[in-house]
Amino acid sequence: MFQALADPNRRQMVQRLSEGPASVSELAQPLQMTLSAVVQHLAVLEGAGLVRTQKIGRVRTCQLDAQALRAAERWISERRALWERRFDRLGAFLAEQDLVSKEGDGA
Amino acid sequence: MFQALADPNRRQMVQRLSEGPASVSELAQPLQMTLSAVVQHLAVLEGAGLVRTQKIGRVRTCQLDAQALRAAERWISERRALWERRFDRLGAFLAEQDLVSKEGDGA
DNA sequence: GCGATACTTAAGCGTATGCTTCACCAACCA
């Protein structure tokens, strides 16, 4: 799923879809590539569960699946929270002293 | 940055680091690959700003950068919120339509 | 029916990614 979000074009597609549903060619329009390529990207997004699509007539309409986005968000959030909580428990002061203060000369 | 999180091994490293700082070989231990490969993954994570490292003696110590995680989290969160808000508006709109139509024929 | 539209599928191709090996340097320590 992070794999699916890794590509800039796919993120742009997600961005577009966050503003509302769109057809495949609408998604393709701002992207400088073939419809074929867009469909392939779409397949990745759909495979990751980030996007759901449905075909009516000859038009495939796509929309975001908020639940999948929430799952990705949660994964990051949990790890961050874990790390930040740990940071707090140990005391920011010690950590500052020990790990951050030497950044001045190294970086 | 999503690119960096796309790889399962790198996510495992992030997972490990969320539990506390670790040296390169500590990170490598649970992973079935060469130290060399781990260093390369580490470079990707560091390049994405997800991890900061510092070398003391011959040991490189790694820790998560919560801020970068927060950035990724925010990107997802914003898109999800946008989409969900739209969803709500649609719900409200439909509800309103429903209400109006009932008022229309009821009164 | 017939051309245009909106995809769909398969094949191929160049490049990026993930990994290994090998050689190497810099601490640490007995």
Place this chain on the structure above:
DNA sequence: TGGTTGGTGAAGCATACGCTTAAGTATCGC
């Protein structure tokens, strides 16, 4: 001092990825 530990860097290789072209299918509008 010399061996071991911890990490670095470059080269090479197999596979995955992103994209294109080309050919095909199903629908829509006239």
